[in-house]
Amino acid sequence: MQLRHSVFVCADGSEQVQRGWLTHESLVQLKFFNNPVSLWKKKFRSARISYRVSPVDLSRKMSGLREPTPSLTSLGEDSEQQSNFSDQGDGRFPFVEVAVMKDGHDDFQPQGQFGTILRPNDFVIAQALTLTPHTLAFMIDFYLWPSEHDALDEMSGGPPEMPEHIGFAYLIPSNMQGSNGNVTIPITGNRHHPIGEVTLRYLIVKPLKGYTCTAERTFSKFWKRHKRGLDVGHRGAGNARRTDIKKDKHPASSAKVENVLENTVASFNYAARHGADMVELDVQLSKDKVPVIYHDFHINIAIKKRRRTANEEEPLTVAVKDLTAQQLHDLKLQPAERHAEARLEFTDEDIDDNQPFPTLKTILTAVDSRVGCNVEIKAPMQYADGNWELDYPFDMNEYLDIILSELLQNSGDRFILLSCFHPDVCTMIRYKQNKYPLLFLTQGITTKYPAYQDPRTSSTRMAAYFSRATGLLGVNAHTEELHASPDCIALVKSKKLVLFCWGEENNTVEAIEALKRKGVDGVIYDKVDCLIDGDRQEVYLMQPMMASEMLEAAKSCHFQTAESGSNSAPTSSETSVSTVTTVPTPVAPLAAAPMVAAGISSPSESPAAFTNFQRPFQVITTGKS
Known part of the structure; x- marks a missing residue:
């Protein structure tokens, strides 16, 4: 059978073939x-x-x-x-x-x-x-x-x-x-x-339940390079609780930062106010299957002893997945993992926006919509020694359907970038939807963390091979390995992949600037307010100004059927296999303003083939990846 496909919005004279998403198969x-x-x-x-x-x-x-x-x-x-x-x-x-x-x-x-x-x-x-x-x-x-x-x-x-x-x-x-x-x-x-x-x-x-993806907006593999790279606030304003002293640009003055806790509405908004292009957050499901924001898999519950002693409360470690969302908000909890150089205690004195375990829906509705969200989906993995991070009760298809549905229903026009350490979860996200781009998180070769059993997690090189094979946007690498093996950056770029990086090594101005000069597209780090140039605006605040220019540019493009050379796309009756381009030209890296693929201003203008996918393995885009 001769497959027909549509090619539109030719950018820079290059053509790119992409895989689509699951519909019924x-x-x-x-x-x-x-x-x-x-x-x-x-x-x-x-x-x-x-x-x-x-x-x-x-x-x-x-x-x-x-x-x-x-x-x-x-x-x-x-x-x-x-x-x-x-x-x-x-x-x-x-x-x-x-x-x-x-x-x-x-x-x-x-x-x-x-x-x-x-x-x-x-x-x-x-x-x-x-x-x-x-x-x-x-x-x-x-x-x-x-x-x-x-x-x-x-x-x-x-x-x-x-x-x-x-x-x-x-x-x-x-x-x-x-x-x-x-x-x-x-x-x-x-x-x-x-x-x-x-x-x-x-x-x-399996296909995503309850949501139908179309080619109206398909940004899973498109990335507009930005000249300065993106600044991403790690868990918002930084790891743990921020009560440190922020040095002002004027030596004679200094000011104490707001008392903000990681992975909270207050922390994300604080980072947004201080110039972060994106904020990184961690999502997992509670016992009642509500997506909540928290980094660790475990939490301590304060248990009162039967007999009165000097230390009346004994911590009991439980998994986040064993408590309902309401219990996470109501019980007296403390982090299970203590950080030697970070203070992370929870307190009732915090305002609601600074309380731990906000739901994903709360974050999407309460955090400044101009700041992008790098949503890390938590999924337990098996260590090289055979042990598991967590015994998980949820079926992975169900688990991801719940989180993705919450994002699709509540993210609006906010730029969402997904990421995950689990390679199988990355595969599932890639084929369940086409709206959100995805980075494969990897710790790579490291002395800081125990190794996982899956070889795809063993190095940035393996991560690049897997990301290319699966059709992911790129890799989110551990900076420790990028420093030890600088050739990893060139390898990822040679695969035409986007490269982000994370790690404690990023927490200096010199390190951030050096990584960006080497071609890293986004740097995740703590304390964006201290390390970022506060005089500039985040990229998503500037993008709405460019929306009209982008739509005008799109009007000059036309549809062309690759097989016939005509200016009309094939109808759904001609073939059950459609291939679609996905290349608008937004200002870096994706447009936050409402728009559709190729600058089509309304769904009615899109050809029938765009909304009648029967097989997900032929999507053709033109443009520079």
């Missing part, structure tokens, strides 16, 4: 990493093995989907019976794409005839779209390559030598309970004996 990903395949026979342990993932439609009882392959050359005792496979080149749905997190392979591509070579340190993602995830199974075929075969380009299918098929494994829907998880399944040889096992991690992304 689901995305299923299988991830292979950390030596996922264990073969028990000695002759296989040092051999070159490849594997290929094929979809199996159980609702059709495996009929008509997989065509038999011609018999391969028998080179071993387990090769008498060959599994069937499909080249998936006939356009039937679903089909499997594969990406490897390394240079040259971090784009999803169709598999080669014999799949992907198994390498111990590779992180491989295979993914497929399906309308019926509850009936979609996967068959994983394994191939043994001749010992003299030194190099195989898995993306091109390799040289003419034929490998030996040695076995297969089935992953069925009942193996995949919940939105994500790990599973180990047996590998069956061609003589129907077990010859090993394969361990993988799966992810099922």
Whole structure:
């Protein structure tokens, strides 16, 4: 089938292809990493093995989907019976794409005839779209390559030598309970004996419930570079509670800052008044599934002892997710984590705007609408030692649907930039919506924090590969690694990704200016009032002035159908697959003023294809990323 797409608002003469978002279908990903395949026979342990993932439609009882392959050359005792496979080149749905997190392979591509070579340190993602995830199974075929075969380009299918098929494994829907998880399944040889096992991690992304995304506003991959970089207030005015002395520009005077607590309305508004372009905040769900703003996963409750003692109150540590939003507001709480150089006690003397645990809705409605919000979505992860940050009760699809719906319903025209440390959560956010751009947060190579199990979190380099493969806006890197490995900045930029950075190393004027000179697009740091040039306005305050200019520029553009060259876009009846451009030209980095993609002034002016998406994998934009 020849796909048709619309190309509009050509900026700088460049064209960019993007993936769309889920509408009715689901995305299923299988991830292979950390030596996922264990073969028990000695002759296989040092051999070159490849594997290929094929979809199996159980609702059709495996009929008509997989065509038999011609018999391969028998080179071993387990090769008498060959599994069937499909080249998936006939356009039937679903089909499997594969990406490897390394240079040259971090784009999803169709598999080669014999799949992907198994390498111990590779992180491989295979993914497929399906309308019926509850009936979609996967068959994983394994191939043994001749010992003299030194190099195989898995993306091109390799040289003419034929490998030996040695076995297969089935992953069925009942193996995949919940939105994500790990599973180990047996590998069956061609003589129907077990010859090993394969361990993988799966992810099922479902469409966002209760909200329909369109191409009217689609900013997920557009970023207008700004000459000075963005200043982002860490948790608002800074970490913990601000009661320090702010030195005025005039040496003879100084003033005490307002008594503001991190992640509160007061803290965010304080940062906005002192020139922050954006404020960074942390959101998670309470027990009653209300999005609340708080950084840590745990909190201390003051418990009174039965018998009167010198210290009548004993702290009891509980998870934020185990208390309702009302309990978080009513109970006598204190932070569970103490900071050696920061004061973070909660007190009843604080005004309402300075109380902890505001809801996300409160922040979106009470904080100055001219300041952007970098919303970090908290999600517990597994450490390298096998322990978890938190035992989480929520299904991840439900968890994200609640938070995203709250944002979509209450953010208005405020610029929202999402971020998360959990790579699977980033994947889910990317495919559930198209309105908000997303950064992959990473601590990278560090001596300050314990390592996570997922290799995608291990370095800024891996984060860049993953962000490119998934179609994220960019990476939010730990400054510690950027200082230790300055080439990371060039790598991220070479992938055409936006780069933010975070960390205590950012808390000096010299560090902030140096990072911006090196090309960092946004710096997150504490005490913006002390480190920022207070004489300038934040970028979102200036943007409404440019809205009319942007709309005038958009009027000079026209629609062009790539296939025909005509000035009209295809209608929804012509094809079920639409590709869309998403490139307005707002003043850095995205327009806070109301506008639609490509400067279309009203939804009625947009072509029908923009609002009738059936498959999310073809979105074409023109413009400089």
